[in-house]
Amino acid sequence: MIDDVDDWISNMSEALENFDSLDNEHHKAESAHVSPDHASKNQVETVFLRRFCEVIESCDSLVPDLEIKGYCVLDDAFQPEFLRHIVDEIDMLRDCCTMEASPNMLKGRDGEDLVLIKEGVLEKSIVVQDELIMGEGALSFIPNLRRLCECRSQMVSVLQSKGGILSNVTALDQAKVTYISKNGAFPVHVDAHPVYDRMLTITLYLNEGYQDEDAGELRLFPLPYQPFDVKPKFGRIVLFSSIHMYHRVMPSQGEGRYTLALWFTGTDNSFPKCCFDPTDPRSEGFEQHVFANRDSLPFLVYYEECKRSILESFDGNDQDKLESALAAFEKKVEDYKRRLGDSLLKQLEEFPLLHKLG
Numbered sequence: 001m002i003d004d005v006d007d008w009i010s011n012m013s014e015a016l017e018n019f020d021s022l023d024n025e026h027h028k029a030e031s032a033h034v035s036p037d038h039a040s041k042n043q044v045e046t047v048f049l050r051r052f053c054e055v056i057e058s059c060d061s062l063v064p065d066l067e068i069k070g071y072c073v074l075d076d077a078f079q080p081e082f083l084r085h086i087v088d089e090i091d092m093l094r095d096c097c098t099m100e101a102s103p104n105m106l107k108g109r110d111g112e113d114l115v116l117i118k119e120g121v122l123e124k125s126i127v128v129q130d131e132l133i134m135g136e137g138a139l140s141f142i143p144n145l146r147r148l149c150e151c152r153s154q155m156v157s158v159l160q161s162k163g164g165i166l167s168n169v170t171a172l173d174q175a176k177v178t179y180i181s182k183n184g185a186f187p188v189h190v191d192a193h194p195v196y197d198r199m200l201t202i203t204l205y206l207n208e209g210y211q212d213e214d215a216g217e218l219r220l221f222p223l224p225y226q227p228f229d230v231k232p233k234f235g236r237i238v239l240f241s242s243i244h245m246y247h248r249v250m251p252s253q254g255e256g257r258y259t260l261a262l263w264f265t266g267t268d269n270s271f272p273k274c275c276f277d278p279t280d281p282r283s284e285g286f287e288q289h290v291f292a293n294r295d296s297l298p299f300l301v302y303y304e305e306c307k308r309s310i311l312e313s314f315d316g317n318d319q320d321k322l323e324s325a326l327a328a329f330e331k332k333v334e335d336y337k338r339r340l341g342d343s344l345l346k347q348l349e350e351f352p353l354l355h356k357l358g
C-alpha cells in the first residue's frame, strides 16, 4: 500500500516536472511579446495543476466516495489568484457577447423533439471531444482557461493515478464555462452524452464571497441516500458519475454564479454501487431492484421536485412548449411505474428507502 502511494507520488512528480518545463518553454516564448502584467499572470498558471494534484492525492475518501455514493466534494482545488483570472475571463466572454443560451432537448407530449432554453443561463464551450474549439484570436483573451484546457491530459493522468474507478478515466470530452444570473436554474438531469462515453463530471465553482442567500446549490440525488446539496463555493470542486448521478441546480439568487464544468470520458460506469445497510433485513432482495432501476427511480421518488425543476428552469419559454414537455414528463413517469409493477411500487412506498449518509 505504502509502495503504491510512493509510486504514485513519484510518477506525479515526474509528470509535473515535465509539465513545468513545458510550461517554462511556453512562457519563454510568450514573454518576448507580452506586458509584465501578463507575464506575472502566466506565473500563476504554472502552479495551478500542482494544487489540483495535491488535493486529489491527499483525499483518501475520494475513490470510496465515488464508488459508494457516486460523488465527492473537495475544497481549495486551485490557487485563488488563478481562479480570479478565470472569473475575469468569463466576464470578458460575457462582455464580448460570446456566451450562448443554454438549450435542453426534451420530448413533447407526442414524442416530438422540443428545444427549451434555460432562462438566465449563459455558457461557452472551450473544449469539445478533447479538442480546443475556439480560434487563436479568442483564446488569446482567455489565457488561464486556455492553459487549464491545454493541461487536460495531465489532469487525466492525475485522476488515473488515483486508482480504483478513476483509473478508467480516458480523456476530457468537454470543458464549458457557465454563468447563471438571478433565478437561473437547471432541471433534474444526468450528464450522459448520446455519443461519447462520459464517465466523470467535475464542476469547479468560482463564486468568491458566496453566501447562503445566494442559493444556486447543486443538488445531487444519490439513491438510496438522501439528496445532498453542494454550495457553489469559490475553489470547490465536485466530482460525480456523469451517467448515473441525477442532479439539478437550485434557482440562483446571487449576482452571478460562475462555474467551469469538465466532462471526462471513461470505460467504467458501474459506479456508484448501491449500498443499503446490510444489517437491515428489509433491504434483502430490494437492493438489486434499486440498482437495476437507478436511472428511472429518481423521477418517481422525487416526482414533484423534478416537475418543479422543469418549471423553474424553463420559465419564460413558449407556454405551449413548456406544457407539452410537462405532459411528456408525466407520461414517462407513468411508463416507469408500469414497468416497475404494483408490488415493487408498494414495496418502495413502504420501505424507508432514503438512507442518511454517515
Ligand SMILES: O=C(O)CCC(=O)C(=O)O
Binding pocket: 178, 186, 191, 203, 217, 218, 232, 247, 248, 249, 259, 261
Ligand atoms: O453548475 C452546476 O452546479 C452544475 C451544472 C450542470 O449540471 C451541467 O452543466 O450539466
Ligand SMILES: [Fe+2]
Binding pocket: 189, 190, 191, 247
Ligand atoms: Fe449537469
